[in-house]
Amino acid sequence: MRRLTKKKALHLVKGLDAFPKVPDSYVETTASGGTVSLMAFTFMLILAFLEFFVYRETWMHYEYEVDKDFKSKLRLNVDITVAMKCQYIGADVLDLAETMVASDGLNYEPVRFVCLFVLGRTLQHIQERLREEHSLQHVLFKSLMKDSPSSLPPREDHPSAPQAACRIHGHLYVNKVAGNFHITVGKAIPHPRGHAHLAALVSHDSYNFSHRIDHLSFGEKLHGTINPLDGTEKISPDHNHMFQYFITIVPTKLNTYQIAADTHQYSVTERERPINHAAGSHGVSGIFMKYDISSLMVRVTEQHMPFWKFLVRLCGIVGGIFSTTGTDEGLPPVYSPAWLKPTLYVIFNPEPDVWSCDVSLDWQRCA
Template identity: 25%
Template sequence: MSSRPKLTSLDAFAKTVEDARIRTASGGIITLVCVLIVLLLIRNEYVDYTSVITRPELVVDRDINKRLDINLDISFPEIPCEILSLDLLDESGDVQLNILKSGFEKFRITKNPDGTPGQELPATDSIALNNDKSLSEMAKPVPGSDYCGSCYGALPQDNNENCCNDCETVKLAYAEKLWGFYDGSNIEQCEREGYVTRLNERIAANEGCRVRGSTQISRVSGTLDFAPGASFTLRGKHVHDLSLYDKFEDKFNFDHTINHLSFGNDPISRDLVQSTHPLDSYHVVDGLKQQVYDYYLKVVATRFEYLKGGQPLDTNQFSVITHDRPLMGGKDKDHEHTFHAQGGVPGVSFHFDISPLKIINREQYAKTWSGFVLGVISSIAGVLMVGTVLDRSVWAAEKALKGKKDL
């Protein structure tokens, strides 16, 4: 019995006598408004509690030593497949010449009578330079054969130590000598294989070329380079045979459409396409022959981890800066104070820079259970407190007005 007065003195929730309470219409209105606001706030808290958000985290990429896939689908409507070459160069010093035979498919883009792109046909009969064999291997005489094709002075043949038995070997020998190969006319091997006739027919028909496929790169900075003519590396320089490309002043240019470009696995969700495929459906139609187009890509490895236990998705996002310039250099047409450098090779180049960091995007609920409960309690308490202050203010105002009327 002695402890009861002590507990009552600590009561923070003092009760009022029922007879002392006065109910007013304004208080009822304020109560209804407070109830509606509380219900609305509780609903918003529940929506936040059940909503899923993605929180990014930046970490060091531990897979930096693994090779990375490049998925590419690009169309060149104004240059035949026979003239087009694709090279891969990186900062480590590795050079892969004409990788169109490694994981890529080429399709001839025919033209309709009105000049618009027509049917796409597999370029199965097109000659491609630089297969898996080197020039020395390709030019070895065939054992037991009396035939030794001429290399037309590109390789020594005094004792038949080198034989150019097919058009591709001659073309490669010319490239190593930095000689202009043109269309292979008057070269017996190319004439016999029908390469000259086939090439000139496709040039006359203004055919284009579509390249689609994948290749692997080291996770270092490098360049994927589309250019005309046979490519070769000599004394540290990367050169191309532009003889056929420059032969026709009114034909060939590097107008192009990037149908698809991505790194690594393609994302399943369409919401990710903007950051993982920013160049998809990108068109360039300038009609300029002596023009180089550069794309500077910043590639970042990205991992998506899903809340409901789905399979994590590993892909790569990239940003891009586009730039083009004429080979002759000079003042920029759009910016009078900008001057372009002179020289280079016409074509399309993708310069990629691989980031050593990795982004991990984790899905999670916006609020925890404790955060939801705390938000509900805070909403109720805040609304009731504001309602109490407002009710007292209205009650005091009503009393003041009633007192003036009684006077």
């Protein structure tokens, strides 16, 4: 009784088979079919291989939210070489609240303005990478400039060479409000309404604000990243000249498969003009970097294709190629005489004593 029940169940399950099988005796292998199968398997292998590379690729996902951290300090990292002696210039920060930030974290080092070959090649490489990529932040966040040095090479100034330039490097902690980092003639002194620079004792013939920005960034340093102003060099055509950089800082939370950190991106607009009071071009000679901090924060996350989606896409490739090639093979060759002959034979040459089946036409009649 149990066997009968089991057989009935198997018979019912067999009736639900949505993939009927053709008997092997009805299947004929041909050279054309083998060629199509070989091409299908080759094409399938190529697409699967390319799909694997797509699966390994990652992309950056950007989210925007309001930056609620306004009480913390912002770190300003600077490394600038100015073509003037250190005793003639001073650097400091004055923010929007008229607060003068102490410049104790900056070091003044007498150097040569012309950089040596190794440093020059490094800065040139940074500038080339800044200009060759259309969407640079996508490349930087993913790779963090793997082929770039983690820091600038050390300077190797010859002790006997004239050191008529000044390298200002170090870091400052500023308030998270708009401010102005500037380098101008004279040392800075505090003032009830802000601050002032003692420039009266410096001759105008000594003014030369040709400069090279080796590094300028905001936030904690991340090895392998570059910034828009890194490697920038400006030559002053005259003594009284003003260089202005208008910087917009965007707080950024970076979370990739390599690193997770809080950093800051920035964009910059450059402007320069001569100072000529007689011609109506007023101002103060020097280098002025006016920065403003965006109220929006960018959250950058590196994402990857899920494994289940990769399997679904792979199954789609395999199944699609199998279905397409199977359909092409099943189409009858309309203009082939080999197809017409068996058709005419079945119609005009009936033999009732012989049972056969024309598989190519799927006829189930006596022939």
